[in-house]
Amino acid sequence: MKPAPFVHHAPRTVEEAVGVLERVGHDGKVLAGGQSLIPILNMRLASPAHLVDINGVAGLDRVEVTDDAVRVGALVRHAGLESHEAAYAASPLLRRTVRHVAHPAIRNRGTTVGSIAHADAAGEMPAILALTDGLVEAVGPSGTREIPWHDFFLGALETSLAPDELAVAVRFPRLPAATGTAFAERARRHGDYAMAGVAAAVAVSDGVLTSARLSFVSVTDVPGVVDVTAAVHGQAPEEVDWAACDDLVRAHLTPESDIHATAEYRAMLATRLAHLTLARAASDSISSSAGGSAA
Amino acid sequence: MSEPVAEELLDVTVTVNDVPRHARVPARRLLSDFLRHDLGLTGTHVGCEHGVCGACTVLVDGAPMRACLMFAVSAQAHAVTTIEGLGTIEAMGPVQQAFTECHGLQCGFCTPGFVTTITAFLEDNPEPTQDEAREAISGNLCRCTGYQNIVKSVLRAAEIKAERS
Numbered sequence: 001m002k003p004a005p006f007v008h009h010a011p012r013t014v015e016e017a018v019g020v021l022e023r024v025g026h027d028g029k030v031l032a033g034g035q036s037l038i039p040i041l042n043m044r045l046a047s048p049a050h051l052v053d054i055n056g057v058a059g060l061d062r063v064e065v066t067d068d069a070v071r072v073g074a075l076v077r078h079a080g081l082e083s084h085e086a087a088y089a090a091s092p093l094l095r096r097t098v099r100h101v102a103h104p105a106i107r108n109r110g111t112t113v114g115s116i117a118h119a120d121a122a123g124e125m126p127a128i129l130a131l132t133d134g135l136v137e138a139v140g141p142s143g144t145r146e147i148p149w150h151d152f153f154l155g156a157l158e159t160s161l162a163p164d165e166l167a168v169a170v171r172f173p174r175l176p177a178a179t180g181t182a183f184a185e186r187a188r189r190h191g192d193y194a195m196a197g198v199a200a201a202v203a204v205s206d207g208v209l210t211s212a213r214l215s216f217v218s219v220t221d222v223p224g225v226v227d228v229t230a231a232v233h234g235q236a237p238e239e240v241d242w243a244a245c246d247d248l249v250r251a252h253l254t255p256e257s258d259i260h261a262t263a264e265y266r267a268m269l270a271t272r273l274a275h276l277t278l279a280r281a282a283s284d285s286i287s288s289s290a291g292g293s294a295a
Numbered sequence: 296m297s298e299p300v301a302e303e304l305l306d307v308t309v310t311v312n313d314v315p316r317h318a319r320v321p322a323r324r325l326l327s328d329f330l331r332h333d334l335g336l337t338g339t340h341v342g343c344e345h346g347v348c349g350a351c352t353v354l355v356d357g358a359p360m361r362a363c364l365m366f367a368v369s370a371q372a373h374a375v376t377t378i379e380g381l382g383t384i385e386a387m388g389p390v391q392q393a394f395t396e397c398h399g400l401q402c403g404f405c406t407p408g409f410v411t412t413i414t415a416f417l418e419d420n421p422e423p424t425q426d427e428a429r430e431a432i433s434g435n436l437c438r439c440t441g442y443q444n445i446v447k448s449v450l451r452a453a454e455i456k457a458e459r460s
Contacts, residue, residue: 001344001345002323002325002328002344003323003325004300004323005300005301005302005303005321005322005323006300006322006323007300007303007322008303008305008322008366008368010368031366031369034364034365034366034369035346035361035364038325038346038363038364038365038366039344039345039346039364041323042325042344042345042363043345049300051322053366053368053369055369079358102346102434103349103433103434104359104412104415104416104431104434105349105352105359105360105361105412105434106346106361106364106434108355108358108359108360109355109360109361109364109365189433190430190433191433191434192347
């Protein structure tokens with residue numbers, strides 16, 4: 001299976017890249033890591049006439065950690081985010097999750113921004129952008145705009161990026177102090193697309209839960225967040241009945257059946273993983289506010 | 296659908312196994328096909344061509360990557376190491392030596408991808424546990440299901456590497 005012919009563009013700046021995208025319109029696709037795009041080209045599910053290869057564009061390969069957020073440039077590979085110590089310190093959920101993205105050989109090439117721009121709800125990082133209330137920085141012919149995650153993900157593999165816009169970075173805001181996080185997924189083979197995955201962010205204050213939110217992988221059409229605080233608010237982590245969240249979780253899920261798992265199994269798995277990650281995130285909250293840090 | 300695009304040829308120079316190699320190829324030439332068809336290095340195997348099987352794994356600047364999910368033009372000015380660069384029959388690399396000792400090779404189709412993957416893994420983790428070895432090879436498929444012996448080979452390769460250093 002080979003890609004159809006295309007014209008290869010190798011811009012050196014963001015402005016040049018946007019200029020090409022503006023010229024070629026819907027016939028153009030951006031190539032960064034290519035770990036989602038090239039399989040689609042190989043299988044001829046898509047055959048864009050122009051590929052705008054941004055790998056030579058300067059300045060897009062940096063992770064920046066600020067007081068508010070972790071900013072990841074469009075050429076940062078998953079492996080680069082995974083090994084970034086300051087990003088881990090600012091937002092441990094990023095490393096906890098990114099190491100579930102495919103296999104090392106894929107993470108060495110694939111980019112976090114590309115994975116988000118691909119907008120596959122079976123991808124891990126779109127779920128994390130949602131859970132952290134993150135945003136996408138896009139540059140187009142008329143300048144830069146910031147797109148909040150809920151305005152970015154429109155549908156399955158569909159975003160609000162215009163054909164002449166380049167996603168140059170994403171920002172994962174830091175979660176409030178005393179928020180613990182966890183991520184878990186189950187796949188047939190370690191590193192494959194998950195049958196279901198769940199990320200949790202839980203805040204514990206004075207020994208009781210004050211906030212609990214979840215986002216999901218592979219069981220929804222579009223990345224989204226479920227706030228389950230109402231079901232567990234004011235309870236001590238060791239006494240809380242996580243099953244009280246199940247109705248809220250199930251109402252959010254739109255799982256599908258495939259050769260790996262039935263829709264029913266995926267829904268069951270997602271609810272069980274929700275219990276697991278909520279409990280882990282709660283204990284992470286307690287240990288991080290006690291000055292310790294969970295791996 | 297867009298109009299068909301006329302094939303455009305690009306000059307691509309890639310350092311492969313420490314030797315600069317050049318070919319004039321279409322932009323759509325996958326790195327795996329560049330290595331096999333244009334350079335005659337048929338050690339890199341092509342399986343699924345969508346990143347699942349790992350047979351085409353090569354090292355790009357020392358890091359394992361799927362040669363079927365990269366274009367040759369993207370490897371321009373980078374250093375690629377293929378199975379041919381990891382040893383010869385007379386002077387096998389540690390991973391190749393371990394595969395022969397532990398019967399890590401059955402039909403051999405998946406072997407080049409395993410050897411490149413394991414070579415890079417042992418650079419990062421010279422003393423892996425059995426579980427770590429198993430996880431390290433999880434991105435490569437062996438349809439002979441020879442995983443037990445491949446896991447043994449990973450652990451043995453770590454020993455050989457330590458003995459040789």
